[in-house]
Amino acid sequence: MKKYVLDLKVVAVERLHERYVLIKLTDSQKLPEMLPGQFVEVRVDGSPSTFLRRPISINFVDRERNELWLLVATVGDGTRRLAELKAGDALNCVLPLGNGFTPVQGSEKVLLIGGGVGVAPLLYMGAEMAKKGVEPTFLLGARTSKDLLMLDEFKKFGRVYVTTEDGSAGEKGFVTNHSLLQQERFDRISTCGPTPMMKAVARYASQAGVDCEVSLENLMACGIGACLCCVEKTTEGNLCVCKDGPVFNIKRLLWQV
Amino acid sequence: MASLSVKIGDLSLKNPVMTASGTFGYGLEFADFMPLDGIGGIIVKGTTLKPREGNDYPRMAETASGMLNCVGLQNKGVDYFCEHIYPQIKDIDTNMIVNVSGSSPEDYAECAARIDALEGIPAIELNISCPNVKDGGMAFGVTCAGASSVVKAVRAAYHKTLIVKLSPNVTDIAEIARAIEAEGADSVSLINTLMGMAIDIERRRRVLSIGTGGLSGPAVKPVALRMVYQVAHAVNIPVIGLGGIASAEDAIEFFMAGASAIEIGTANFLDPAISIKVRDGINQWLDSHGYTSHQDIIGVI
Numbered sequence: 089m090k091k092y093v094l095d096l097k098v099v100a101v102e103r104l105h106e107r108y109v110l111i112k113l114t115d116s117q118k119l120p121e122m123l124p125g126q127f128v129e130v131r132v133d134g135s136p137s138t139f140l141r142r143p144i145s146i147n148f149v150d151r152e153r154n155e156l157w158l159l160v161a162t163v164g165d166g167t168r169r170l171a172e173l174k175a176g177d178a179l180n181c182v183l184p185l186g187n188g189f190t191p192v193q194g195s196e197k198v199l200l201i202g203g204g205v206g207v208a209p210l211l212y213m214g215a216e217m218a219k220k221g222v223e224p225t226f227l228l229g230a231r232t233s234k235d236l237l238m239l240d241e242f243k244k245f246g247r248v249y250v251t252t253e254d255g256s257a258g259e260k261g262f263v264t265n266h267s268l269l270q271q272e273r274f275d276r277i278s279t280c281g282p283t284p285m286m287k288a289v290a291r292y293a294s295q296a297g298v299d300c301e302v303s304l305e306n307l308m309a310c311g312i313g314a315c316l317c318c319v320e321k322t323t324e325g326n327l328c329v330c331k332d333g334p335v336f337n338i339k340r341l342l343w344q345v
Numbered sequence: 346m347a348s349l350s351v352k353i354g355d356l357s358l359k360n361p362v363m364t365a366s367g368t369f370g371y372g373l374e375f376a377d378f379m380p381l382d383g384i385g386g387i388i389v390k391g392t393t394l395k396p397r398e399g400n401d402y403p404r405m406a407e408t409a410s411g412m413l414n415c416v417g418l419q420n421k422g423v424d425y426f427c428e429h430i431y432p433q434i435k436d437i438d439t440n441m442i443v444n445v446s447g448s449s450p451e452d453y454a455e456c457a458a459r460i461d462a463l464e465g466i467p468a469i470e471l472n473i474s475c476p477n478v479k480d481g482g483m484a485f486g487v488t489c490a491g492a493s494s495v496v497k498a499v500r501a502a503y504h505k506t507l508i509v510k511l512s513p514n515v516t517d518i519a520e521i522a523r524a525i526e527a528e529g530a531d532s533v534s535l536i537n538t539l540m541g542m543a544i545d546i547e548r549r550r551r552v553l554s555i556g557t558g559g560l561s562g563p564a565v566k567p568v569a570l571r572m573v574y575q576v577a578h579a580v581n582i583p584v585i586g587l588g589g590i591a592s593a594e595d596a597i598e599f600f601m602a603g604a605s606a607i608e609i610g611t612a613n614f615l616d617p618a619i620s621i622k623v624r625d626g627i628n629q630w631l632d633s634h635g636y637t638s639h640q641d642i643i644g645v646i
Contacts, residue, residue, distance in 0.1 A: 090377050091377040091378065092377070093378060093616070093617060093618060131615065131616075136409070137409065138407075139407050139408070139409070139410060139411060139412060139562060139615075140407050140412060140614060140615070141614070141615060182617065306402060306403075307403060307405055308405070309405055309412060309414075309611075309614045310368075310374075310613070310614040310617075311614075312370070312374045312375070312617065313370060313374050314367075314368060314369055314370035314374045314375070314613065314614070315367065315368060315405070315414065315416070315614060316367075316390075316399065316404070316416045316419050317404045317405035317414055317416060318402075318404075318405075319399070319402050319404065319419070320402065321402075325398055326398055326399060326419055331374075
């Protein structure tokens with residue numbers, strides 16, 4: 089897929105919660121083709137401590153409005169600066185990067201498991217599944233009900249199950265404790281979230297014999313497979329998360345699950 | 346339009362802008378963003394005789410105006426390069442230069458000899474300055490005797506343009522450059538990264554997997570410029586300058602310090618088309634200042 093450097097225009101920055109913003113971007117041209125699970129490297133201007141671009145996963149692509157959505161957790165100076173963007177500002181993006189989730193095939197039953205801000209790419213994945221006539225099932229986990237992001241958007245495309253660590257919404261506990269996993273069988277799980285959560289999901293999947301792919305977020309510099317900084321150990325040796333991932337089938341990883 | 350062509354030994358560059366090893370892959374990764382044949386040369390990823398897995402993750406730490414890396418020369422080895430990568434890059438219409446590394450003078454020489462046989466590779470850049478590998482690498486580049494031994498072995502095995510990349514982690518870089526010139530190198534490029542460290546204060550441990558890494562980016566530019574100036578005054582072979590170059594103005598500074606050509610490294614990560622922009626910016630600067638060639642400003646200070 090051809091990659092571009094684009095100065096996208098900020099349409100809106102919506103604060104979802106004190107730690108999360110949804111940045112909606114557009115372009116005067118039709119936005120390039122982008123796949124669920126791919127990501128964007130954004131340049132952060134006006135933050136002296138932010139030297140490198142920041143990789144942000146593609147949350148949603150609204151083709152009718154020609155919008156690209158990025159869901160950003162404000163964790164450091166760079167992401168805080170992104171949260172301060174205003175409508176009309178430009179955001180320099182390199183996109184689309186990496187390989188996305190495996191597209192749904194036939195009437196496959198796919199479970200999309202997300203944790204925290206890691207739910208971001210699952211919205212676009214679920215939307216693309218729905219477009220093909222396959223209803224996705226979302227299992228979304230967070231610390232508290234306030235950290236559950238964009239639930240109304242997820243509900244537009246499929247069934248949504250929820251866990252919170254404090255029990256303030258859905259079932260109490262972690263995603264891997266949810267009763268859904270005992271009640272239903274899925275053909276594939278695609279997951280994105282904190283590494284401990286993804287490892288727990290990978291453990292469940294390998295024990296249950298369910299195909300599973302995870303979206304990694306190793307620290308990276310270039311985003312295009314040139315610097316070899318974001319490597320993950322795999323059955324094929326060190327691979328770049330940016331270029332060979334970020335989505336990997338767990339069979340390719342050397343995770344002890 | 347000023348003339349930007351320049352010669353490094355027998356190597357003719359259409360313009361003095363190249364991309365630095367380890368920051369531009371094999372060039373192909375950047376083909377969507379810029380015309381690869383628009384720059385004077387592409388120095389591809391460090392290549393060794395045998396495949397190397399490199400160091401463990403984490404290999405990178407962001408710093409003020411720069412970054413540390415300890416990639417550790419991850420590459421699939423020279424045979425893989427010759428069989429699988431060379432066919433993909435040999436027809437790119439610019440100088441495709443291979444950065445060669447090793448753990449002994451014999452290793453370096455054998456790797457260089459394999460690349461000597463590739464018609465489409467007109468030059469190598471000898472990496473005697475990688476700070477991220479235990480065996481060899483920078484160990485050769487920090488003493489005159491070590492540097493001489495590697496260059497001597499490679500010079501006997503390699504017949505095209507030989508560029509040697511210098512380490513800044515030394516007391517007197519000019520002395521090393523003179524030793525390399527004496528062994529028949531055609532050019533020196535400098536600087537490789539400066540050895541540094543980052544600490545994760547919450548975990549009370551060093552950030553990078555091997556503890557230290559090489560610092561690059563605008564943070565190192567003043568150091569690089571000073572060393573280019575020193576080396577350009579010490580040797581008669583052409584000097585290639587690199588270290589934090591991110592704009593045409595930066596490049597002009599390096600020319601004035603004595604560099605005949607420059608390499609762009611870390612800036613490629615921030616803007617994948619930066620090298621073309623620097624080329625165009627050099628041209629505009631020369632035009633607006635009444636110079637007909639960038640050679641008119643090399644070493645003017």
